Amino acid sequence: MKAFEYTEPRTESDAVALLSEQPGHTEILAGGTDLVGLMKKMIIKPERVVNIMEIQSLQNIEQLEDGSVVIGAAVTLDEILAFPYMENYPAVTDAILGINSMQLQSQGTIGGEICQRPRCWFFRNGTGLLDDKQVVEGDNRYHAILGNTGAAKYVSGSRIGPALIALGAQVRLVGPNDQEQIIPVAEFFRTPRSEHHRETVLDSNQLLTHLILPAKQSATNATYEVRHGAGPEYPLAAAAAELEMDANGIVRKASVVMGQVAPTPWVSAEAVQVLVGKPVTPEVAEAAGRAAVAPATPLSQNEYKVQMSMVAVKRAILRAAGLETGGF
């Protein structure tokens, strides 16, 4: 780790004031489970680290009168699991439970989970994120099968991101001069075009302060992950689904978002098209899964992820509808 200036602001605006507009000069420290490893390997070498864990406004998790749930960026994953008003957001809790590590759940924050850097092994070994030649010619078994035609071929790390998009969640961002924005999570993730861009729209002097889950009347949403083992490793494929069904069980509205397939969580309009107007059955769910992976463009070694992602979509839809998913 390179020596750095450590700061511990108490307010959002103090934190923002400490952040540099030059990418890479300052880094935000939340639980540190991702950041510290990257700093130890000198993949990132900030001059100043801004610890946001002492900022009171980021610590709260509450349900507002309109039924929405607002979660401070510094709230840890296990605090979310323990929060009593989460029962209508199984897509989120499924994903958190999937991070099967007590240490990560109790130390990792929701803000850090959303903002974590890609798990790409080239990036993590210090050979860069957007050098696509190394991915195309090298071992790309865990890389993207969708949205991978540009330089970015890694997969977005956030395990909760697909659920948040499926649920229509929003994030609140603050920046210099008390500037404040609330944007849908779907617009928060983006595919970077240069090494100076991050994997989100966040500028280097902006802070993610809150996550807002819209009010939900029912729990017809779910996340399904295809996991190799029981550890905290990332899933091989994942999907989140939210369904709105009428009294006859016909899908009126749906949202399907895949994880671990593209440089951002991947919204599948194709799957939704298959679902809407039909009752959820294993056949329909499978057809939606097939539609979701139809546009896939696998790399030399990750063809298998197409099948797996199809299954993840199918099972997420079944689970959201309260049906048996199959599998373990």
Next chain:
Amino acid sequence: MAQVEDKQAQGPQGPYSWPSRKDSKVIGKNHERMDGIEKSTGAAKYTYDVNLKNQLIAKALGSPHAHCRINGIDTTAAEKVPGVVDVHILPHAEAGSEIKWQGELLAIVSAESEGAAAEGVDALKVDYEVLESFTSDSDLKGAEEAGVTARGGGKVETVNEPGDDDDEDEWVDAEIERLFKESKHVVEGYYGIDAITHCCLEPHGSTVAWEGDKLKAYLSTQNVSGTDEGFANDLEISADSVDVECTYIGGGFGSKFAPDYWGIAAARISKRTGRPVKLMLSRDQELKLGGNRPSGYLQVKLGANADGVVQVWDSHHWGTSGVSGSGVSHTVVPYVLVPPNYRRKATAVRTNLVRARAWRAPNHPQACAITQTAIDDLAATMGKDSYDVFMANLVNANNEKADVYAEEMKIGAKLIDWKAKWHPHGKGERNGSIVEGLGMALHTWGGVANTSECTVKIHPDGGVSSFCGTQDIGSGTKTVCAMVLAETLGLSTNQVTVNYGSSTYPFSGASGGSTTVGAVSESHRRAATDALTVLKGKVAEKIGADAGTLVASDGRIHVAGNKDKGLGWKEACGLLGLKPLEITRGHTRGDASPLSNSGVGGVQMAHVCVDLDTGVVKMKEFVAVQDQGLVINPVTCKSQIYGAVIMGIAAALYEQRIADPATGALLNAELADYQLARLGDIGDIKIELYEPESERQRGVIGNGEPPAISPVAAISNAVANAIGARVSTAPYTPQRVLEALKNA
């Protein structure tokens, strides 16, 4: 390092023997690990925990390239980093040197703090010339094209002999052809097992300090008594001037026998700077350099008679041990079940990867995985129960253990309920996308007692202490030493103090090859027996009895059958006068002894579920039946087997060293990326120690390695039984399972 002089063993009737099962008070009874509390509370000081006053922290720069030339290393900026005290370029990284694998250490920066050392390393400027690399070890054709293959040995064995006029090669070709024609069943297959790394939780490394011309090395090692020489040879001092210490070690698995060049470098830096130096490999360096197990890939054709007994085997296998080529030894192919006719050929593939190191039962797990899978495919071809085919093939066992295997198979089958659960390959019940399957494999190993010496001291106040330069690599050696002393002297284990883990103690061999439990049982039993004989003499004189009639039990030395005629332990020791009694005895590896033996077998069975839609394999149940002669401590003995099975499950389903085919870079050299089995992945493991009187009579035999051999083959066979297709290469990842299903 003293000479071993004792040669008193005189066969079963000689002065040394083990008490019968009935007479044993301590041996054979479960005894909790004596250092369990220290370990679980963090009180135990591992090498990584050793911090000496005024020490420097050293960190090393590793090569980012798998193959390159070093044109030079500019240390100027590194030297200027505040806190950096020393920059050391390793001799193999001088300008002009060729570096042949990624991660190879190039230079070491020693500093006042970890941060300064890391910044110093980051400030080193190396001028590399990147060269072509080859790391695709399974790709035989590619290796041949790259010119990196060499003959790796082979052998032909046939029942018939060529005639005097026959050209031998042509005759063998024709004979093997003929044998295949004669075979009722013929199977052809391809089987592989990728390289894995040792993943020691405590990386390799040491803290070293000089006191004048003497070197003290706190080293994470499996070889306390033998490493002083390792340091001494390189530093050109005598082994007597080196004191190696290691009380607790966080994993070695065969990779920690030497000081390694980084340990020697630490000693040189320490000498030069006059300060203690601590150098532990970083996590990625540990996974890149700390040790790996060779890969093995095999193409085979086998022929069997109507009963499924293999008559002829014709195989070619290849793989890599890194830059040196080698790979899996041809001597263990086919494995255990060796038919009367066979031809085996091995090819070594030279790769830009660090040299392999011994990994629990070198060669055996790979040989088992790439050959006993073929036996299972024979069963599948015949449509027969794999259990029956393995049983029939026991006639081919090459180690005179066919009867033991047969017994162990019966026990295993009962524990896993084989006959009730078995179904023909791929024909099991389907529950949604889930199918289940059973598989088995068997193994063999030596486990001879290593050379070991022990000094037992009995103090006039009744205190007993032992001194032995062995190490406890987590297997419970300390507990075994205490149990043997307690049994021999009629005491309880808390009345004896066991000292180990220092090269200043009497020599005891390295913990490798499953040789330690035999070694320390030998030396401690011998020294304690002879010390007791002296004490018995004193007691006999005092109480007016024949020394030959005396026994030590329950804290007394008394006439056998008459507890009252004798003395309490303390009183007896009081007869020693002012000076403690001190006796050193030992055993030399390979000498026949009534106390220890070698040659074990074992049978393992796996029950898995597979999700056909995702290719994910999940362990349901695993059964291990293991023989190891006389068991000193069943609970730690079983712990060895649990650990071995868990490592085996990891190797079967998760573990893989991944080298980038384009650059040779090791892509998953962090524990976050290098997947291992977790508690939720291992299913239900059942262990049975096979110890009938016939085994017990053989004496002590090591079991550290053998139970780690069969898991991969057993699990592969279970997966094949479940899905009706062979996933050729371990680890059997979801990706590979899906690909196998697609190609089936």
